[in-house]
Amino acid sequence: xxxxxxxxxxxxxxxxxxxxxxxxxxxxxxxxxxxxxxxxxxxxxxxxxxxxxxxxxxxxxxxxxxxxxxxxxxxxxxxxxxxxxxxxxxxxxxxxxxxxxxxxxx
Numbered sequence: 001x002x003x004x005x006x007x008x009x010x011x012x013x014x015x016x017x018x019x020x021x022x023x024x025x026x027x028x029x030x031x032x033x034x035x036x037x038x039x040x041x042x043x044x045x046x047x048x049x050x051x052x053x054x055x056x057x058x059x060x061x062x063x064x065x066x067x068x069x070x071x072x073x074x075x076x077x078x079x080x081x082x083x084x085x086x087x088x089x090x091x092x093x094x095x096x097x098x099x100x101x102x103x104x105x106x
Contacts (some may be wrong), residue, residue, distance in 0.1 A: 004028050059094075067095035068102060077104075 002011045004024035011022040011030070022030040059076040066073050075093040082090045091104035 002030075005030070061096065062093070065093050065104070067093075067098060067100055069100040070095060070098045072097040 002022055003009065004011050004026060006028045007024065007026040009024050009026060011024045011028075013032070014021055014023040014029075020032045022032060057076075059078055061074055062077050063074050065075050065077070067075060072095050074096045076096060077091055077093045079089040079091055092101060093104060094101045
């Protein structure tokens with residue numbers, strides 16, 4: 001690690017052809033004078049992400065929200081942020097029987 005002599009910011013190594021030098025975000029450049037530097041190229045490994053699209057069977061179930069369509073008393077539910085982050089989330093429900101989806105009345 002090396003800090004910039006002008007702004008004290010953290011410098012990084014830049015490579016241009018066979019030349020290597022320190023550079024800072026303020027524009028300052030300094031030579032690599034006899035310093036031993038090992039450059040490693042890191043490649044982030046992609047993470048596996050499970051995508052669940054349209055499958056509500058893994059959602060929690062409530063027994064106190066009757067379906068407005070078929071009056072079934074059990075429904076899957078989830079919360080979703082619909083507006084700004086400082087506003088409350090919206091609760092959505094889906095009937096376990098007829099698959100009707102609605103918003104909770106607030």
